[in-house]
Amino acid sequence: MMRFSDASGRKVVSTSTADRVGRVDEFIVDPKTRSVVAVELKKTENGNTLRWSDITAFGADAVTVTGAEKITDGGDDVTALAGKDHRVLGKRVLSSKGDELGKVKDVEFDPESGAVTALILDNGQVEGSTLVGVGSYAVVVHAE
Amino acid sequence: MRTSEINKRPVVTMAGEDVAQIRDVIYSAGGGAVGGFTLSGRGLLAGPMKQALAWTSVAALGADAVMIRDEDALEPTQSVLDASASAGGSGGNVLGSQVLTDSGVDLGTVADVVIEVAGMTGGQCDVVGYEIEASEALGTKGTKLLIPLPDTLAASGEHLMVPASAKDFVAQDLAGFGASIDAFRAQLRETT
Numbered sequence: 001m002m003r004f005s006d007a008s009g010r011k012v013v014s015t016s017t018a019d020r021v022g023r024v025d026e027f028i029v030d031p032k033t034r035s036v037v038a039v040e041l042k043k044t045e046n047g048n049t050l051r052w053s054d055i056t057a058f059g060a061d062a063v064t065v066t067g068a069e070k071i072t073d074g075g076d077d078v079t080a081l082a083g084k085d086h087r088v089l090g091k092r093v094l095s096s097k098g099d100e101l102g103k104v105k106d107v108e109f110d111p112e113s114g115a116v117t118a119l120i121l122d123n124g125q126v127e128g129s130t131l132v133g134v135g136s137y138a139v140v141v142h143a144e
Numbered sequence: 145m146r147t148s149e150i151n152k153r154p155v156v157t158m159a160g161e162d163v164a165q166i167r168d169v170i171y172s173a174g175g176g177a178v179g180g181f182t183l184s185g186r187g188l189l190a191g192p193m194k195q196a197l198a199w200t201s202v203a204a205l206g207a208d209a210v211m212i213r214d215e216d217a218l219e220p221t222q223s224v225l226d227a228s229a230s231a232g233g234s235g236g237n238v239l240g241s242q243v244l245t246d247s248g249v250d251l252g253t254v255a256d257v258v259i260e261v262a263g264m265t266g267g268q269c270d271v272v273g274y275e276i277e278a279s280e281a282l283g284t285k286g287t288k289l290l291i292p293l294p295d296t297l298a299a300s301g302e303h304l305m306v307p308a309s310a311k312d313f314v315a316q317d318l319a320g321f322g323a324s325i326d327a328f329r330a331q332l333r334e335t336t
């Protein structure tokens with residue numbers, strides 16, 4: 001498992017040219033599939049969005065892609081999930097019962113599949129599988 | 145919980161958007177249940193909204209937020225008011241009403257309303273008691289006391305009628321109040 005805080009800043013390298021084509025900046029999470037659908041990059045030439053499906057490998061030292069052309073402006077589906085309102089980090093967490101659980105300090109994910117496995121809160125953690133929604137006010141997780 | 149604690153609580157969708165905040169409680173069933181809530185917009189300058197939230201559309205009433213499935217849960221205020229009124233709701237405000245026993249003793253005036261959500265999602269939101277500013281009849285004039293209510297009661301806006309035995313089940317705080325309500329209602333069932 002990997003955390004957003006570890007993976008942020010990691011270099012993105014093209015396997016065809018061996019050039020560094022960008023750095024990981026932010027993660028775009030789709031609460032419906034409870035997984036990372038794309039990463040936003042900085043220090044790129046064109047565009048700043050790399051879809052999860054276009055990533056060759058999310059390694060411990062570098063993220064690899066087949067070429068710089070995989071970095072795009074992102075499609076409508078991805079840009080709809082980008083931006084501050086849909087950011088998970090730093091946001092308050094509400095249970096589906098309406099109780100506040102804390103704030104998101106970090107997110108743990110599976111570097112193979114992109115699945116969000118856990119939300120790390122300032123006082124404990126919740127399973128990624130309980131994620132229901134991410135909005136401008138709160139991250140909502142399912143509570144029994 | 146007290147209804148005064150619910151005021152200003154945000155209304156949040158399962159998608160994590162705060163679409164409104166609670167403005168006031170709409171009562172139904174003669175003041176014995178919560179029919180819904182009127183809403184205000186979020187933000188400093190936001191005023192009352194034209195939409196309201198029926199209790200049946202509330203997914204959960206939590207300590208920090210009122211959860212709804214999505215924005216479709218909101219409906220025009222008038223239809224929520226009408227629905228509550230047709231269920232015998234006064235729609236009006238009980239705060240400040242004089243609490244009278246059926247034997248004609250003034251117990252005090254209503255300062256707050258205590259509600260309890262029955263069981264799971266979809267359960268009724270019952271009004272189980274009132275916090276009253278006690279009168280002389282209770283021997284502790286001026287103090288705040290919690291008085292349990294029967295399942296149904298008569299309210300006129302000016303007066304609120306409770307069985308005389310209600311005064312034997314008053315509680316000082318919410319912690320011991322649950323037991324008071326159960327004991328009171330059990331006693332009422334025995335006598336009827």
